[in-house]
Amino acid sequence: MTDTEAIHSEGLRKVFGELAAVEGLDLTVHRGEVFGLLGPNGSGKTTTIRMLTGLMAPTSGRATIDGVDVTVAPEQVRRRIGYMSQRFGLYDDLTVEENMRFYASVYGLRGDARARRLEELVTELGFGQRLHQMAGTLSGGWKQRLALACATAHRPRVLFLDEPTAGVDPAARRQFWDLIYEFAAQGITILVTTHYMDEAERCRRLAFLSRGHLIAVGTADEVRAQFGQPTIEDVFIELQRRDEGVSV
Amino acid sequence: MSLRQRLAASTVWPMLWKEFIQMRRDRLTLGMMLGIPAIQLAMFGYAIQTEVRHLPTVVLDESRSTESLALVDQLRNTGNFDIVGYVADRKALDREIRGGRAMAGVVIPPTFLSDLRRGRTAEAQLIVDAADPLASSAAMSGAVQAGAARSMAILARTTGRGPPLDIRVRPWYNPGLRSAVYIVPGIIGVLLSVTMILITSMSIVRERERGTLEQLIVTPIDKTSLMLGKIVPFVLVGYVQMTVVLLLGRFLFDVPVRGSLPLLYLLTFAFIVASLGMGLFISTLVRSQTQAMQLGFFFLMPNILLSGFMFPREAMPVVAQWLGLVLPLTHFLKVLRGIILKDVGIVELWNPTLVLVLLATLFLVLSVRRFSKRIE
Numbered sequence: 001m002t003d004t005e006a007i008h009s010e011g012l013r014k015v016f017g018e019l020a021a022v023e024g025l026d027l028t029v030h031r032g033e034v035f036g037l038l039g040p041n042g043s044g045k046t047t048t049i050r051m052l053t054g055l056m057a058p059t060s061g062r063a064t065i066d067g068v069d070v071t072v073a074p075e076q077v078r079r080r081i082g083y084m085s086q087r088f089g090l091y092d093d094l095t096v097e098e099n100m101r102f103y104a105s106v107y108g109l110r111g112d113a114r115a116r117r118l119e120e121l122v123t124e125l126g127f128g129q130r131l132h133q134m135a136g137t138l139s140g141g142w143k144q145r146l147a148l149a150c151a152t153a154h155r156p157r158v159l160f161l162d163e164p165t166a167g168v169d170p171a172a173r174r175q176f177w178d179l180i181y182e183f184a185a186q187g188i189t190i191l192v193t194t195h196y197m198d199e200a201e202r203c204r205r206l207a208f209l210s211r212g213h214l215i216a217v218g219t220a221d222e223v224r225a226q227f228g229q230p231t232i233e234d235v236f237i238e239l240q241r242r243d244e245g246v247s248v
Numbered sequence: 249m250s251l252r253q254r255l256a257a258s259t260v261w262p263m264l265w266k267e268f269i270q271m272r273r274d275r276l277t278l279g280m281m282l283g284i285p286a287i288q289l290a291m292f293g294y295a296i297q298t299e300v301r302h303l304p305t306v307v308l309d310e311s312r313s314t315e316s317l318a319l320v321d322q323l324r325n326t327g328n329f330d331i332v333g334y335v336a337d338r339k340a341l342d343r344e345i346r347g348g349r350a351m352a353g354v355v356i357p358p359t360f361l362s363d364l365r366r367g368r369t370a371e372a373q374l375i376v377d378a379a380d381p382l383a384s385s386a387a388m389s390g391a392v393q394a395g396a397a398r399s400m401a402i403l404a405r406t407t408g409r410g411p412p413l414d415i416r417v418r419p420w421y422n423p424g425l426r427s428a429v430y431i432v433p434g435i436i437g438v439l440l441s442v443t444m445i446l447i448t449s450m451s452i453v454r455e456r457e458r459g460t461l462e463q464l465i466v467t468p469i470d471k472t473s474l475m476l477g478k479i480v481p482f483v484l485v486g487y488v489q490m491t492v493v494l495l496l497g498r499f500l501f502d503v504p505v506r507g508s509l510p511l512l513y514l515l516t517f518a519f520i521v522a523s524l525g526m527g528l529f530i531s532t533l534v535r536s537q538t539q540a541m542q543l544g545f546f547f548l549m550p551n552i553l554l555s556g557f558m559f560p561r562e563a564m565p566v567v568a569q570w571l572g573l574v575l576p577l578t579h580f581l582k583v584l585r586g587i588i589l590k591d592v593g594i595v596e597l598w599n600p601t602l603v604l605v606l607l608a609t610l611f612l613v614l615s616v617r618r619f620s621k622r623i624e
């Protein structure tokens with residue numbers, strides 16, 4: 001393990017009853033990288049993220065975040081990471097401002113420090129007049145922004161985004177990715193899952209999961225070359241075809 | 249870090265802040281929590297108010313002795329019977345009751361006096377219009393009272409073996425009639441159990457179902473803060489509920505608190521926390537609100553049935569009595585009835601109080617232990 005590794009896993013495995021959701025995952029994500037995790041539905045992306053964030057105990061294998069072992073010191077890891085769950089996980093019956101304030105406080109910010117951070121987030125993410133709107137009444141794009149704000153209230157070193165742009169319109173998606181790049185520019189490592197191929201192309205490196213197995217890692221060009229396909233989307237479809245081939 | 253700084257940095261504060269905001273906005277639940285005590289008490293109150301006194305009663309006195317007259321007097325004195333007339337035979341008595349002119353009939357057989365004299369158990373009969381269960385139970389309790397009182401009086405004079413007097417009520421209907429005085433304290437206990445156990449058991453599971461728990465437990469929030477945030481707001485709700493019942497009991501049903509109010513509120517704390525702990529514990533065992541509800545009722549039933557709220561514990565099988573001992577409500581009822589009805593002080597109540605504190609601690613520790621900041 002070197003100092004530039006933000007996320008590192010060895011033989012990470014998760015079994016649900018008969019089903020191996022993630023199988024022997026060896027993964028390394030470097031500091032400051034925007035790393036994309038791709039794969040068909042049910043290929044184990046969410047399970048992988050949950051293990052990396054300490055939300056699920058791996059059946060076997062280990063993972064470190066920023067050099068800290070997730071199973072050994074989960075609380076230390078929690079201080080260093082931000083996480084946006086696949087399903088909107090904020091409080092519908094709290095306002096935008098209350099949600100942000102709550103998360104900032106849970107992450108230990110108090111008084112002036114908290115006020116300053118909230119102000120920053122509000123300007124960075126452009127909440128303005130929506131500040132006192134109930135989170136439950138926000139549109140999809142704004143909900144995702146709010147979730148991003150809450151996940152980054154404590155300036156995490158590593159950010160996990162599980163399908164952050166699912167169901168969001170193209171303009172809002174682009175804005176969201178601009179934010180991702182801004183965070184990356186601040187030195188934050190980002191692991192993001194997506195089903196949008198244009199977003200996959202925007203990642204510095206990609207990993208493909210298929211039935212819990214890691215089958216390809218590299219830049220978009222490397223992955224395309226490895227599978228002999230013209231685009232990432234073709235790679236994806238080729239993978240799914242193979243998947244189905246296996247299952248028959 | 250000093251203790252003060254540690255305290256200020258605790259994640260319990262944001263958790264409490266959030267829970268209070270959410271509670272304030274959830275008008276329906278809040279309304280229910282405050283409305284339920286009123287409705288429940290009104291329901292029981294109705295039953296209490298229809299508690300029948302002054303049943304029109306006819307007497308068939310075939311003994312025609314001073315003893316039979318004394319018995320009739322005794323019955324009248326209980327306040328449950330209004331003697332509206334004397335009849336000559338059993339047929340006439342039946343007619344009076346069937347015709348609705350009387351709701352109860354007392355039959356004192358010719359052998360009444362001689363039985364008493366010979367030291368045998370003298371029997372009298374009470375016939376009740378069974379169409380009205382409340383009437384029959386009122387008659388029952390009145391008869392038992394009168395019978396006991398007469399027995400005592402006769403025993404004082406004679407040295408007969410066995411009870412000198414036995415009044416048979418038939419048909420038998422409802423053993424024991426509870427009065428408002430007995431029911432109001434019980435309602436406080438049951439009401440607090442229901443709301444505290446059900447609502448807490450659902451509140452953590454609700455976050456799990458809505459997906460907000462996943463987002464929350466990935467933060468450094470500690471388990472104890474999370475649990476405290478979930479229960480502290482309900483402590484207040486519990487106190488409000490108790491106050492509502494006490495006030496209604498005082499002004500509607502004339503049940504004043506005889507003992508110390510501050511002591512009552514203090515000891516109630518242990519019970520509320522024990523019930524909340526139970527609710528939390530349930531929430532660590534289930535995955536959905538429906539399951540929480542079901543398991544909640546499963547925990548509630550013994551609390552209501554075995555605690556002595558509905559049936560006297562002394563009359564239960566030993567196993568049921570033992571089971572009752574691990575239920576918070578059993579001990580809280582002692583506190584409630586002791587303070588409200590009998591002006592009992594802490595000296596007499598330290599035992600149930602201690603048990604409540606132990607149960608509260610046990611459930612809280614168990615819940616925090618069992619709760620895991622994981623989703624599986």
Ligand SMILES: Nc1ncnc2c1ncn2[C@@H]1O[C@H](COP(=O)(O)OP(=O)(O)OP(=O)(O)O)[C@@H](O)[C@H]1O
Pocket residue numbers: 016019021039040041042043044045046047048086624
């Ligand atoms: N808690 C669980 N219990 C049992 N099986 C689970 C659980 N969570 C996930 N699975 C199964 O594990 C497999 C991987 O699921 P996972 O959610 O990680 O996939 P994913 O790649 O995130 O899919 P999607 O693109 O649909 O989000 C699936 O077959 C899923 O049904």
Ligand SMILES: [Mg+2]
Pocket residue numbers: 045046047086162
């Ligand atoms: Mg997923």
